[in-house]
Amino acid sequence: MPTKRQALILAEIVRIYNETGQPVGSKTLMNQLPIRISSATIRNEMAVLEEDGLIMKNHTSSGRIPSTAGYRYYLDHLLQPSVVSPQTFSTIAQDFDHEFHEIDDIVKQSANILSNLTNYTSISLGPETANVTLTGFRLIPLGDDQVIAILATSMGSVESRVYRIPTSISSDDLEKAVRIINDRLVGLPINQVKSLLKAEIPRVLTRYLHSPDGFLDLFGDVLRHAAAEHFYIGGRSNLLNFAQSDDLDRLKSLYQLLDKESVLPSLLNLRQPENSSATKPPSGPISVRLGDELDNSLLADYGLITARYHVAHQGEGIIAILGPTSMPYSQLIGLMQLFTDELVKKMYEYYDQFHDDS
Amino acid sequence: MPTKRQALILAEIVRIYNETGQPVGSKTLMNQLPIRISSATIRNEMAVLEEDGLIMKNHTSSGRIPSTAGYRYYLDHLLQPSVVSPQTFSTIAQDFDHEFHEIDDIVKQSANILSNLTNYTSISLGPETANVTLTGFRLIPLGDDQVIAILATSMGSVESRVYRIPTSISSDDLEKAVRIINDRLVGLPINQVKSLLKAEIPRVLTRYLHSPDGFLDLFGDVLRHAAAEHFYIGGRSNLLNFAQSDDLDRLKSLYQLLDKESVLPSLLNLRQPENSSATKPPSGPISVRLGDELDNSLLADYGLITARYHVAHQGEGIIAILGPTSMPYSQLIGLMQLFTDELVKKMYEYYDQFHDDS
DNA sequence: TTTTAGCACTTAGCTGTTCTGAGTGCTAAC
DNA sequence: GTTAGCACTCAGAACAGCTAAGTGCTAAAA
Structure with a gap:
């Protein structure tokens, strides 16, 4: 359990590392932190954070980057969703402003919109067919x-x-x-x-x-x-945005992974094996799973933001963002909240055309 | 116009470069060529070939690689399709051994089979709908x-x-x-x-x-x-096999290019602008276009092998392989001949179920 | 007890040098 | 027309030196 000050430092490391993509050093932190403490103190605190496994360095004399555990702690305790800008909002509304003939078209389009919006890859699955007759x-x-x-x-x-x-x-x-x-x-x-x-x-x-x-x-x-569940994947080519150029092989495997419909359900945590307390389903409508938690060695450096949404009388749908471990979670989670709201709205609009009796 | 011996050397350079991926030097050629001439003679001949623009070097003291024009000459005058191995043949037959319910399923499957077979990307378009009623x-x-x-x-x-x-x-x-x-x-x-x-x-x-x-x-x-013409693309991820790791951006653009249905017709040379004598439609059922000939700067380093096939009463279909300029054309063209034969056979099998009157 | 200044130490990455191997172009002899 | 021989070129590997960024630790200050 990090102290409050350590948590503040961790959050700042996450923030800066997301912005710059570079390891963060004690001096940079001293200049950026809202409290006035010396770089030496920060170094001491960072040593503790490192002992706790929340941050790590690439080599002895480099700045620190958040570890997977660090991201986990950040996501669970420190993150607060940022508010989405009005123009993003209107972009979403505009992109959804079509007349859709089939529910699957909405689902498909949602994947495309979300990946365009975020520059990550997105996976969309329509409301489940559980109690569909x-x-x-x-x-x-x-x-x-x-x-x-x-x-x-x-x-x-x-x-x-x-x-x-x-x-x-x-x-x-x-x-x-x-x-x-x-x-x-x-x-x-x-x-x-x-x-x-x-x-x-x-x-x-x-x-x-x-x-x-x-x-x-x-x-x-x-x-x-x-x-059958039809998954739609949007923005596959965005995977190329953040791939290190030296692991083309892994990237290829990943591409093939996404094309295999059979792995997507487990990736999105559907069909949970009954008593697996190991990876218990994340709570809340929006959850993030990182690295190991995705149960696939290919995804060790990736993160998956999953949002579940409920459509009355239809069931639960899922839409997710797949990207590197280091994503701007604060913005993305804010975005996802808004996005699913809009998506659900669009779906009600669609269903209301048919089921006025609901 | 290269002499007979120069052509022999060019063909050998193409062969070795395809096998090794490395520039070919005069000594290597001396050992590989069926005729006994010294490396110095070969160097002289290569100087001529280079003057004619058929081969080129990366730097002053490197071996030669075929230029686009060299490939063009090779394809037009020197290449002879190699015979496909019996096991490849049976692999194809086996992969096609399904019962298909719709013609589009055959077209789609053909793209997948071909890309698996070749480890390149393939594009498939079913028999045209020209005289379909x-x-x-x-x-x-x-x-x-x-x-x-x-x-x-x-x-x-x-x-x-x-x-x-x-x-x-x-x-x-x-x-x-x-x-x-x-x-x-x-x-x-x-x-x-x-x-x-x-x-x-x-x-x-x-x-x-x-x-x-x-x-x-x-x-x-x-x-x-x-x-609408439905193009099916198989083995997209094979593009990663031969991409230099430093041009991820181009690769991304290429991926997006393939997803744009609007560019595929021109890529496959359909809807030829009427009087464009510049890129005149290649003759013969199988044709290869290289680099510039593809009219797209993204494809400067790529080659496209296009095979047209005819299905009686239906029209012409197209299947193509997209890969680097340096591909084993000899094998691939042999393969394509066989492959379209099998594909056409399968299509007749399909149509015969309905149109016994044909 | 906590914080800070100071300092020695580490390392990635950049720069410049040298060396080697592969290959070339040219000349002179065959 | 062909070949042997030789000087020359260049990429790439190996190596050393330097710098910038950052660390850990110690001892003094708060």
Whole structure:
């Protein structure tokens, strides 16, 4: 536990290091600190901070930079979000000023706006599909032997995919199957639909249809796509802004990491393993995880600012900023608060068009 | 015009430089060349090649590397495609061994396969939509006041998008409008549909509908999306493989360039300005353009291998490899020939499912 | 007990020098 | 026309010296 003065010094080191990118020495601190103490005193205090593992030096006679633990302490105890400038505010409002046809377009656009605003990479995931229900399933024949399968959910999201009609199944049977699906499954949560699809539905269909397999594959496929979480990543190329030029290999791996949809959920701390007290979910709508906490060696020098937002009747969405450990957290967190507010507003605007009954 | 021996030396320089990445000196050449001549003779010949602008040196006493003009000459006169190894062949066949539901999935996959195979970045564009016709348009109501608009083309491609029903228009009118569209436009080439949409259709609709604007916007939007060329880019991160670590900024610009859909057509030499004899379209199905020829200062050190392929009744598709000026062209061109063959085969396989009448 | 001035010490990074290896251009002989 | 030989050039590595920034420690002052 650092003393109050030590904390002040730590905060100042974080601030200056963020501004300059250079290690901070005792003299610089003496000139910048609001209290009048000598550089020698600061050196003594810094020695303590270093013993506590909150700051470190690159070599014996260099200034200090915050360690990951130091950032952690700063984030937990010292940081206060700064207020966002009015023009930033109006930039956001302006960028969102489109008419969106699909919720995913909003999510996608949010990632782009945020990465433009911050010059970091951002990851956006729309409101979760947890308690979303199936509202309809259609098969529309298209020409010769193609159909388009359309699956609609209570979220207003629509998944449509094109299939070849399995030759094993008659169009009569298809109609029957669609009717059965709609009769039995509309109104149920997607997750339940998924599990029913494995057990009950095949039994029911076999009773009425000759060979239900082709249809089941088709329905399962479109369902899987509808239920999948779609992450949107904005400003990938911003990763190049702060990469040291000597680790192109790591950078490449990182790029490939972001393209793998499978790692993003764990990165954003979804699907937490149940009793892992090690990395417990951060509290509060905005949280920051640094280095090791991201559970990926590639991200040792990175930080992730995650903001969760709630959309009534829909669930929780997430938007995050990925950048170097040293980011201007104070500004960014202030920005994220405002940003999610605007994003949620836009989403309500979108949903209100449909669900006036909510 | 280099002599035969000079050409031999040039080809060898290209080969060795591609293998080692290092400038090639006269002694190395003496050991590698199939003919027995001394290093001094080689030096004399190289002096001539340098005068002709085909090779150059980094500094007074370094080995030679091929200049862009040298590569150009090599490509036009000396290169012969090498034969692809059987295991590469089977890798390609294996990677294509999926059942694809949409033509765009094949195009997308082709970009991924090619970039994995070559460790370069690849750009893929499906068969052009030039003589593709509209085969149907549907509006399917979804719940409250959403519709999904579906536009199908003779290529078997389907574009579906979700819209809010414009409040200005009654569902009765919508049905009428859809009927009119189908009666008048089905069977016409997409391009013609586009132009009719600007002139005739609005007039016709106004006769039958109260306020056709909302519908026209909607139809125009889905049409625009259906007619747009969708480029798929595979292996973006491979750009990092051969980037000098000191030009991160250029690299970033390049990344952003590739994300701009608007520059890709000109990069692939589509929509050639009519009388530009400067960069005349390269002949043959596979062509290579280098440095300046790409008309983009960011690409001064890059080369683009473009392969065109023809799919009967559909049009021309393009797939390209983007890499450094120094690529193993011999292998890559051999590979591209095989690859497009496989790709075309796959596409016929796909289309044959629908158009048995072709 | 805390703070401060002073000083010896450390280190990265810059500068300049030297040395070496690879390669060239040229000349004179073959 | 070809080759051997030689002087010359240049990048890059290795090394030393210097400077600027910063540290830790000690002893005196507050």
